[in-house]
Structure formats: structure tokens, C-alpha cells
Amino acid sequence: MPDIEKCDRLARHYGVTLDALLHDQNRVGHTALAPAPAGKHLWGAVTLGARGQIVIPKAAREMFDLKEGDRLIVLGDEGEGIALVKAGDFERKMQKALEMSQHPAEP
Numbered sequence: 492m493p494d495i496e497k498c499d500r501l502a503r504h505y506g507v508t509l510d511a512l513l514h515d516q517n518r519v520g521h522t523a524l525a526p527a528p529a530g531k532h533l534w535g536a537v538t539l540g541a542r543g544q545i546v547i548p549k550a551a552r553e554m555f556d557l558k559e560g561d562r563l564i565v566l567g568d569e570g571e572g573i574a575l576v577k578a579g580d581f582e583r584k585m586q587k588a589l590e591m592s593q594h595p596a597e598p
Contacts, residue, residue, distance in 0.1 A: 547575075 502509045508529050534548040547557060555577070557563075562578035 499509060506529055532551070532554070534551050537545045537548070539545055551557070557577070563575045564578050564581040566574045566576060568574075
């Protein structure tokens with residue numbers, strides 16, 4: 492069993508949190524997965540309802556401060572999949588990109 496200093500070095504080397512390195516929590520069904528890199532998360536699988544509804548896992552809702560009634564933008568990449576972004580965050584980023592495109596960079 493490695494000591495805490497070696498665990499810390501291993502976690503930094505692999506770009507994961509110490510907690511993720513020590514605890515086997517990432518699973519899909521009965522299959523254990525390697526720890527996710529720091530700042531990345533795997534909350535498990537969700538089931539698509541008849542009308543396209545999904546339930547976002549509680550831990551994800553809490554981490555991203557998602558509340559009932561929040562608007563989300565649904566983004567997609569045919570090769571990568573679907574992503575959800577809070578509408579306000581998306582709109583602010585798009586406004587900033589629009590503003591930057593209207594002002595040419597100075598030499």
C-alpha cells in the first residue's frame with residue numbers, strides 16, 4: 492500500500508484528484524472505470540423518456556447549480572454527442588464572441 496505522499500504524486504501524475512485515485516466510484520453498471528481527470532465527472536447513465544426527457548443526476552444538478560425551470564441550450568456534434576449548457580452562460584459567451592468579432596485585433 493503506497494503512503495500518502497506517493498498517492499499524491501500518483502494523483503498529480505495522472506491528473507486526477509486524490510479522492511478519485513483512492514475511491515473506486517466510477518462505474519457503468521458493474522464495470523469499474525479509471526478515475527476521471529480533475530474537473531471531469533461521470534455521473535452514470537440516464538434513461539431517455541418517451542418524449543425525450545432525461546433526469547440529470549442530483550450531483551450534477553448541484554455542481555452546476557441547476558434548478559427547476561432553468562433554461563438549457565442543447566448542443567450537438569455528430570461525432571462527439573450532446574452537451575447541455577445553461578442558457579445564460581451560453582448567451583453571455585456568444586455576446587462576447589460577437590463583440591470580439593466586431594473589433595479587429597490591434598497590431
